[in-house]
Amino acid sequence: MKGIVFTEFLEMVESKFGLETLDNIIENGQLPSEGIYTSVGTYDFNEMVTLITNLSEETNIPVGDLIYAFGLYLFAGLANSHPEVIKNYNTPLGLLYCIEDHIHVHVKKLYPDAELPSFKVLDKTDTSISMVYSSSRGLYRLAHGLIEKAFEHFGGTATITYDLLKEDGTEVKFDIVQNG
Ligand code: HEM
Structure with a gap:
C-alpha cells in the first residue's frame, strides 16, 4: 500500500483523535516501519490493518466505521496532492x-x-x-x-x-x- 495512504491516515488520526491516540497506535512495537512513512514509499498492507485495528481498540469505534471515516478524509488529500x-x-x-x-x-x-x-x-x-x-x-x-x-x-x-x-x-x- 502506498505511503500517501499511510501519511493521510496518520494525519486523520492526529486531527480527529489527537496526538496521544496517534502515539498509542504506533508505539506498541507491532509495526515494521515504526510509524514512519514517506508518501512515495510502499508498505505492507498488513501495517495498515494493524494501525486501524489499534485505532479501533483505542477509540472503541468499529473498524468498518473508521475505514469509512478515512475514505471521507482521504478524498481531499488525494485531490490536493494530485489535482491534475x-x-x-x-x-x-x-x-x-x-x-x-x-x-x-x-x-x-x-x-x-x-x-x-x-x-x-x-x-x-x-x-x-x-x-x-x-x-x-x-x-x-x-x-x-x-x-x-x-x-x-x-x-x-x-x-x-x-x-x-x-x-x-x-x-x-x-x-x-x-x-x-
Ligand atoms: C486506492 C477508490 C479516486 C489514488 C484506492 C482504494 C480504493 C479507491 C477503495 C483502496 C485500495 C483497494 O481497495 O484495493 C477510489 C474511489 C475514487 C478514487 C472510489 C473516486 C471517488 C482516486 C483519486 C486518486 C486516487 C482521484 C488520485 C488522485 C489512489 C491511490 C491509492 C488508491 C494513490 C493507493 C494505492 C496503493 O496503496 O497501492 N482507491 N479512488 N484514487 N487510490 Fe483511489
Whole structure:
C-alpha cells in the first residue's frame, strides 16, 4: 500500500483523535516501519490493518466505521496532492465513471507499484451509476467514503447504497443516485 495512504491516515488520526491516540497506535512495537512513512514509499498492507485495528481498540469505534471515516478524509488529500488527476472532470458521476479507465490508470503511472481496486460500471444514467468494486483488500467502506466526498467536491450529495456480493467485502455492488 502506498505511503500517501499511510501519511493521510496518520494525519486523520492526529486531527480527529489527537496526538496521544496517534502515539498509542504506533508505539506498541507491532509495526515494521515504526510509524514512519514517506508518501512515495510502499508498505505492507498488513501495517495498515494493524494501525486501524489499534485505532479501533483505542477509540472503541468499529473498524468498518473508521475505514469509512478515512475514505471521507482521504478524498481531499488525494485531490490536493494530485489535482491534475481530477481537473478534467466537471461532474461527480463523470468522475466515478472514469475511476477504472482513467483515474486509477493515471495513479498507476504516478505510482507503478500501487495496488488498486477495480470498478466495473454496470449501468449509468444522467443521475445514477451502478458499479462493482473488487479488491482482495476489501476496502469497500473506504470506497464509500471516497464516493461520498466526490459528490461534495462538486457541491452535491448522493444516496449511496451497497450490497456485498462476497461476504468478505472483496466484491461489492454500489448503487449511487445523485440527489437534487
Ligand atoms: C486506492 C477508490 C479516486 C489514488 C484506492 C482504494 C480504493 C479507491 C477503495 C483502496 C485500495 C483497494 O481497495 O484495493 C477510489 C474511489 C475514487 C478514487 C472510489 C473516486 C471517488 C482516486 C483519486 C486518486 C486516487 C482521484 C488520485 C488522485 C489512489 C491511490 C491509492 C488508491 C494513490 C493507493 C494505492 C496503493 O496503496 O497501492 N482507491 N479512488 N484514487 N487510490 Fe483511489
